Amino acid sequence: FYILYGGVMMSNINWSEWSTIAEIISSIAILITLIYLSIQTKQNTEATLASTRQTMITTDLEVLHTGMDNPTIFIKMQTNQELTPEEDRRLQFWLVMLIRTREYQWLQYRNGLLDKQSLEAYLSGMTGNLSYPLSRSWWNKAANNLFDREFVDEVNKFLADVPVNQNYSS
Secondary structure, eight states, X not given: OOOEETTEEGGGSOHHHHHHHHHHHHHHHHHHHHHHHHHHHHHHHHHHHHHHHHHHHHHHHHHHHHHHHOHHHHHHHHHTOOOOHHHHHHHHHHHXXXXXXXXXXXXXXXXXXXXXXXXXXXXXXXXXXXXXXXXXXXXXXXXXXXXXXXXHHHHHXXXXXXXXXXXXXX
């Protein structure tokens, strides 16, 4: 039983040569697969980063929108005026929303989805809001009960360099 291959009878070809050719083809196929998978992984990572950034922007806008809807509360917080019980509750909810947003961003940083410079910018804005007597007092009472302890420790490191704002100007 003889099959003609490229003008050569297969019975004349050494099977070890065929094995070597098959291994080369297999290696090329594996290399092409690895290149394809690395491209797919890179695209998936970029999509994940884009989604994470979009989530952070969306939550930041929600926090800002809440502040726009309640300017009196924030003026009172900044000027250390007494809040009504309703205003106090709204401020507490807003602070939880703000800090929870920053906690999420901190977790994204720990997971490698946010760079250090961006995290510090986000935390800077948060610590600025925690520089007023009302919000700092709230933080000191509530932080350990509401947020991740490592996150609280990280925020406290930032707050150590941020004095309580006694100037009361915006």
